Amino acid sequence: MQDLSGITNWIHQTLLSFMPQWLTTTVECVLIGVGLLLVYSLLALFYIYFERKICAAFQCRLGPNRVGPFGLLQSFADMFKILIKELIHLNHIDKFLFALAPYLVIIASMIGFAVLPWGNGLQIIDFNIGIFFLVACSSIGVLGILLAGWSSNNKYTLIGALRSGAQMVSYELSIGLSVVTMVCFAGSMSVGDIVAGQDRLWFIFSGHIPAIIAFLIYIIAGTAETNRGPFDLPEAESELTAGYHTEYSGIHFGFFYLAEYLNLFIVSGVAALLFFGGWMPLHIPGWDSFNAVMDYIPSFVWFIGKAIAISAIIIWFKWTFPRLRIDQLLALEWKYLLPINLFNLVLMVLVITFGWYL
Numbered sequence: 001m002q003d004l005s006g007i008t009n010w011i012h013q014t015l016l017s018f019m020p021q022w023l024t025t026t027v028e029c030v031l032i033g034v035g036l037l038l039v040y041s042l043l044a045l046f047y048i049y050f051e052r053k054i055c056a057a058f059q060c061r062l063g064p065n066r067v068g069p070f071g072l073l074q075s076f077a078d079m080f081k082i083l084i085k086e087l088i089h090l091n092h093i094d095k096f097l098f099a100l101a102p103y104l105v106i107i108a109s110m111i112g113f114a115v116l117p118w119g120n121g122l123q124i125i126d127f128n129i130g131i132f133f134l135v136a137c138s139s140i141g142v143l144g145i146l147l148a149g150w151s152s153n154n155k156y157t158l159i160g161a162l163r164s165g166a167q168m169v170s171y172e173l174s175i176g177l178s179v180v181t182m183v184c185f186a187g188s189m190s191v192g193d194i195v196a197g198q199d200r201l202w203f204i205f206s207g208h209i210p211a212i213i214a215f216l217i218y219i220i221a222g223t224a225e226t227n228r229g230p231f232d233l234p235e236a237e238s239e240l241t242a243g244y245h246t247e248y249s250g251i252h253f254g255f256f257y258l259a260e261y262l263n264l265f266i267v268s269g270v271a272a273l274l275f276f277g278g279w280m281p282l283h284i285p286g287w288d289s290f291n292a293v294m295d296y297i298p299s300f301v302w303f304i305g306k307a308i309a310i311s312a313i314i315i316w317f318k319w320t321f322p323r324l325r326i327d328q329l330l331a332l333e334w335k336y337l338l339p340i341n342l343f344n345l346v347l348m349v350l351v352i353t354f355g356w357y358l
Contacts, residue, residue, distance in 0.1 A: 002298060005121025032124055036113055040262060045075040047261040050308070051315050058319040082254040090152075090247055097151035102248065102255035104144030109262040111137040116269045117191050117278045119300035130191035131183060134270065135176060138225075141263065142168045148256075149244040160244040163326060167224055167231065170333045174221035177341040181214040181348045182207070182274040185357070191273065198277035200285060206357055210348035215275045217337055217344070219313065222267035224329070226260060229318035231329060264311055272306035279303040 011031075015024040049064060049072065056063030064071025090098075114124040115134045127133070142165055149161020185207050186194045197203075203211050224231035245256045272278060279302050281294035324332070351357055 003121045004119050004299070008121060036110060036124075040110065040113065040258075041079075043265055044258045044261050045079060047264060047311070048075045048078065050311070051261075054312065054315050055319050079254075082257075083251060085250040087250040087252065093153045093247070094151040097147045098247075099252070101144045101148035101151060102252045102259075104147065105141050105259040106255050108137060108139075108141035108144065109259050109266060111140070112266045113262075115191060116266070116303075117195050117273060118303055119279045119298065122279075122300060123191065126190060126192045129189050131179060131189045131194070131274075134191075135172075135179060138263075138266065139172060141259065145244050148248070152244075152247040154247055157244050157246050160246070164227055164244055166326075167227070167329060170330060171221040171224040171231075171337075174217055174333060174337045174341050175225055177338070177345055178214040178218035178221065179270075179274065181210060181341070181345050184345070184348055184352060185211065191278075194273060195278040195280055198280045200283055202275065202277040202280070202282070204275040207348070208351060208357060210344050210351055211275065213340065213344045214348070215271065217341055218271055218274070219310070221333075221337060222271065223314050223317050224333070226263045226267055226314075228260070228264065228314060230321040230323050232318075232323060264314060265307055268307040268310035268314065269303070271310045272303060276306050276310075277302075278306075 012024070012028065015027055019027065052074075053063045055061075064074035067074040067077050112134055115126075115130050115137075117123045117126075145164045145168070146161050149157040149159075149164070152158070182194075182203060183189055185203060186197050188194060188197070198206075200206075204215055205211075207214075245253055248256065279299035281291070281297060281299075281302055283291045283294065
């Protein structure tokens with residue numbers, strides 16, 4: 001397996017050869033920030049095109065096919081359209097909080113990008129509470145949504161924000177318990193240690209029934225956490241126009257739009273990290289030749305490919321199941337997912353205690 005840390009160390013040493021330490025650190029931070037923004041933008045454009053194609057396939061349509069080859073430039077055209085649209089200034093709103101809300105949503109997803117293990121030696125930051133940090137930062141996004149709904153001075157946006165707050169706070173419990181279940185199995189909250197612990201076999205296979213249950217609950221709760229169908233009640237068009245971002249226009253609306261797709265990638269990336277080895281190739285004990293072939297595939301291809309595959313499942317949910325009512329949505333979490341998750345956590349502890357794992 002190629003270790004990309006050699007490239008990053010070479011860049012660091014090259015900069016140190018003609019710069020002082022403080023300036024080298026500053027330049028590296030700028031380079032990382034620019035790289036994150038570039039990956040952030042390209043992933044958002046890809047996901048917009050990706051979902052349109054999947055949606056079209058479900059509805060027996062072609063999807064984007066005119067702007068560029070196979071419609072590949074349609075997402076870029078939409079991006080430029082949003083960038084040049086006028087920002088409509090509203091009266092009787094809290095202007096500061098109204099402008100702040102979309103940036104909070106974007107910042108929450110950008111911070112999550114910093115912890116994801118993109119490849120072997122290609123992680124921005126890794127410390128002993130990496131998973132806890134990731135879960136904590138992802139909770140910032142709900143503040144932006146609540147502020148957007150309240151500051152817009154519109155009853156539809158307020159209802160949408162309250163729905164979203166109740167939904168995200170509720171389903172964060174299931175996400176957190178699913179993550180804790182796998183952290184117990186890994187024995188560490190460090191992202192690097194979790195990936196390294198799956199070099200022999202991914203946790204979805206070695207963790208047996210508790211890992212499978214945790215994955216299924218995580219996928220359901222992650223879909224609800226990102227406000228995607230069939231859990232898209234905060235944006236129910238037939239009831240609330242566009243929900244909490246009804247009053248937004250131009251680039252501010254674009255921030256909410258991009259954050260939804262990037263949160264989809266983050267949820268999928270964390271699932272790939274916890275259950276499918278992150279950037280770790282598929283290794284089967286005893287199949288040395290097969291494992292050697294898998295090691296030739298670059299680590300970042302493994303991670304991004306797993307995340308996109310899991311995202312396809314979440315998109316599949318949206319275009320397959322009808323939207324739930326608010327009482328059904330909350331009942332699913334509090335009456336079913338949460339008790340199952342608590343039982344599954346105890347089951348995982350028993351599996352670890354008695355060594356019932358591979």
